[in-house]
Amino acid sequence: MLSDALKKTIRKIHQQVADNLTDYKPRKSQNYLVAEIAKTLSGEYHKSQRICVMEAGTGTGKSLAYCLGALPYALANKKKLIISTATVALQEQLIEQELPFFAKNSGLDFQFDLVKGRHRYACAQKLKASLIEEPEQLGFMPLLKSPLSEMEKKCLEQLVSAYTTSKWHGDRDAWADTIPDKVWNLVAGDKHSCQRQLAEHQHCPFHKARNRLAQMDVLVVNHSLLLADLDLGGGKILPEPSKSIYVIDEAHHLPKITRDFSSASATVKGTLEWLDKLAKFNQKLSNTISTQRAIGMNFKLADAITDTQKELKKARDILDGLDITYNEDDVYRFKNGELPELLTNLSKDLSDSSHLVSKHLNKMHEALVLDVNDGDVKPHKADPILAESGVYIQRIENLNKLWNNLTKGTSSSPHARWITQQNYKNHHDHLLADSPIEVGFYLKDKLWQECAGAVLCSATLTALGNFDHFAFESGLAGEEGVKFLKVPSPFDYPEQAQLLLPDIKCEPTDKNFTKRLIEAMPDFIKKEKANLVLFASYWQMKEVAQGLRTKGYNLLLQGESSREYLIKQHKKNIDKNKGSILFGTQSLSEGLDLPGKYLENLIITKIPFAVPTSPMEEAQTEHVQNKGGNPFLSITVPEASKKLVQSCGRLLRKEKDFGRIVILDRRLISKRYGKAMLDALPPFTRKIEY
Template identity: 65%
Template sequence: MLSDKLKKTIRSCHEKLAAQLTDYRNRPSQNFLVAEIAKTLAGEYHNTQHICVIEAGTGTGKSLAYLLGALPLALAKKKKLVISTATVALQEQLISKELPFVQAHSGLSFTFDLVKGRQRYICVHKLLNVFAEEAQLSFMPTLSSPLNNEEKASLQQLQQAYSDKKWSGDRDIWPKPISDKVWSLIVCDKHACQRQLKSHQHCPFHLARNKIAQVDVLVINHAVLLADLELGGGKILPEPEDTFYVIDEAHHLPQVTRDFSSAAATIKGTIEWADKLLKFSGKLANTIVAQKAIGQNFKLNDALNETTKQLKHVRDMLDNAEYEYNSDEHFRFNHGQIPELLQQRAKDIADATQDTLRSLTKMHEALSSDVADGDVKTTVADPLLIESGQYIQRLETLQKLWYSYAEKGQSMPHARWIKRLEYKNHHDYLLCDCPIEVGYYLKDQLWQKCAGAILCSATLSALGTFDHFAFASGLANEPGVRFIKAPSPFEYEQQALLHIPKTDVEPTHPDFSQYLIKALPSYLDKKGANLVLFASYWQMEQVAKGLRAKGWSLLIQGESSREALLTLHKNKVDNNQGSILFGTQSLSEGLDLPGKYLENLIITKIPFAVPTSPVEEAQAEFIESKGGNPFLSITVPEAAKKLVQSCGRLLRKETDFGRITILDRRLVSKRYGQAMLDSLPPFKRQID
């Protein structure tokens, strides 16, 4: 229960923060959220399940609400507060603005820090020794070709900057992009860059991790959260049962979870690096002091030879199979069901890969122990640990893929497909696996373990309900889980007009692009700030070409970076020139153009996704097999959320105003369209 003392603390914090905000306005919706978050985490609604799902639109002040609602409770109950986001922009806002403000003025005493995955940091030993070990680098699985002069110069700059203490080793802080090829040589990895080895104890990742235990509030991204869950929880982050989680931008969580649970590997490419591993393992065994390494190497060789033998069988099988690949060179197995012969090969490969992984891991650990004991010099061991670590990572992915293809211990549906790869002198096959549903994973690994969780976003409901998100995230029918829509502070009827004009051509008609070229000029404001959103790059480019031929000046997504485009757009508006910005769906989320920078929003058509990816096809197939309708179950709800996001670009503050025009009559002519229309904010409407 929420004690009177905690209630008083929360009220006091809120009052102190309000006093520091010059433009502060009392928002009933924000007050409501603070109370609901605090009561949920305090267990007022359920004894064990302390979870709340919140849809809170722009202007609600949800970040301040969850800090006020969760932080005093976390401090009082000695729990960690972990805030997970999907975008770097929100992380930066929390770290540089929201948390420092609360820390300075709330009266609460707490610490906070940003937690990144290890792949964002260098391994110091790798960086400082990358040229000394260049002879060994040619054998490393990550390096496809020798370094060119530009790449060598980049590494030298990084070395010098780190040595001069002008760079901390964080990839995101380096002022220029670091190529993936260069970064792969110096990046921290869990197998080679180990804290217990003296030469790695001062690597930036380990220094950052050392601070976690002392920090009260941790800001992370969804990928770090999933990485911790994959390890069982409490390995990177605090233990789930000792943690209150805030999952901001929660609508991304199911997709990030799916991506994290996927696996893919080539056939011929795997055979090639398996052959390199055979040669490398002998070198590794000879370096290890303990004699038992020789026995492990024999086991590794036997298992790896079996893996290679079975992979060659699969290669020959696929070469002779009469699979019908589509235009993207994909062949998807219907219902994820693998042919019996391939499944048997998969079982053999999964078992052999597991044996290989077990032996290599033991050898890797043995060499790490030799270094820690001083029996093997670091300069000798580190190149071997780096290389064996990369082989271990590849084996883990390989084992995950073939374990799934063997359908061992699986009860949930998976999408499985092959992509045919054509090269200049040869071809290969990429085998892929992805779970269709991931809610059960989040339920088992996070929701049922954590001390409490708040999931929030501006778009979590679809067509008036949370059903779609609840199922995808594993929260459907869970006891005690509360779903809340926070009322918006905007007065939509006074601030915006939603116009659906009559159109001469249906959005599905081949002539729709030509219609847009003809019709758009009558809806554009030459002197104002315009954003036109398209459902596809192809159509955007066709319309842009047609309008430019008529003399229109346009800013087109993809012709410059996002930042450069927005700067140009704002400069034109500031100089009273008017601006017309063309973009696709990626500009409908996270784009903030307040006030005069956007007063006229045009949406050309409902943003329906075309289910062309193997995962989307498999998902639709699975729903059909259960007697459902994929269009109504997936496509419409997803499009409805995207439409809400698109419309959300117009009003960013309570003082904003403007016009939204949607050139898609299906919103009024189709039954699902009416449901979409009803899910939009209550703008003043003009339907011709």
């Protein structure tokens, strides 16, 4: 239960924060969120399962709400607060604005930091080693296929110089300019060679950053890092789930990111090639290890590599001989995820043999680490070998993950499985891929049942007005004690915006729809204002843009310049009272913030229905059909509804914003699902033409 003392503390903090916020206005919706978060985490709704899912519209102040509702409780109960986001932009906003403000004005004594993956930091030893004359000769870069250019060499020299003079502390994101991937891969930290137990690495940037974590009360991470920790069992990268309260911001991204994280893929012939290199490297690794045990380990690893190569050659022959028809993207998807019997039988053998490669390679790697710790092998000699073995360890782990996943049946846990045919000038290859269709059970087992509490929030968690779709995807459907909250935005939608559905006498399914868009668009663009026109496809956007440009329209077109440049130019046009027309696709329908005068006229050309063309989407459709469902109504329509809400959300960003939304898709009126989609939108003043 939430104690009276904690209630009093939260009220006091809220008042102090409010007193220091410019133009602060009390919001019932925000107060409600704060109270419900605190009640949920204190166990008022369920003793053990303390989870709330909240959809809060733009302008509600979600970040302040979860800081007020969760942080006082976490501090009082000696729990860590872990805030996970999907985008770098929100991480930066939390670290640079929201949390510093809250720390300064709340009166709470807490420390916070941003947690990033190891690969975002340089390794001090690799920086030191890169000082040799020819960086491409470094032993720890088996993946460097071509020499560094002069520009890349200069960049590397600048990194080393800045680090050695303490002007840069090894964080990739803190470097003023872009660091080419090729250069960064030379010096980036990795978990296999840059280990804390190695004396030469104890002061590497990553380990310095990790040393600070124990002192932190609030940790800001991204969803991928959160999943990486859960995959290791929890508590390996981040604090233990049982001692942590999680805020999952931008939670609508979590199911997809979880699915991507759980997927695996690998080529067949490409794998055979790097296994050949690993077989040669095996001897180099063995020769570096001081102990006599290296000889036995060397033989075991060699045998496991040979067995894996033998089985992979069988896989190559099976795939070459399959009587299948690839689609226009050179992809063939296995129906219901069921592999041919020969491939199914081979999967078990490849899972076993690749596991042995991983096991023996890890043992040799650990033996060399021990030698370095004992002083039997010099660090400068071991570092490049450890880094190279680390590359192979990661590759073999991924290979094992793929073939292990392919051994699993699909009846209880459905999987999408497919082959992509890769054709090159001199040879061809096959890429095998496996991805779970449903990931809710993974999140349920690894996170929801283990954590001390969780708050999931986003502006778009419902689809067609309810949480059913998200609850199923995230593993929260039917879970006892989970609190679902939908909190409206403080905006006065009827006063601030009009939703216009003009009768343009043509639907998107009509072959003349693009031509009709070119004809009708001038009637809805306000040349003197800020316009954003959203399309469901690049090709249609380009066609309409070409048609309007012949009529004299000046357009800013996504794809012709970087997103940053387009937005900057758009704002510059408005600041000069020129008016601006920005054309974009779905990637501009989320996370684009154009407040006030920077967006007053939003045009949405069609409902953003996803066409199930990827093997993953096709497998999802097939799975729903197999269960007797309608994939269009259970997947396509809810997803499109959510995206339409996100698109409409671009118009009003602040309480004083105003403008108009024009939707040129008559299916919102003519189709049965249209009414549900319209009802899911905010209550704008509607004008529907007939």
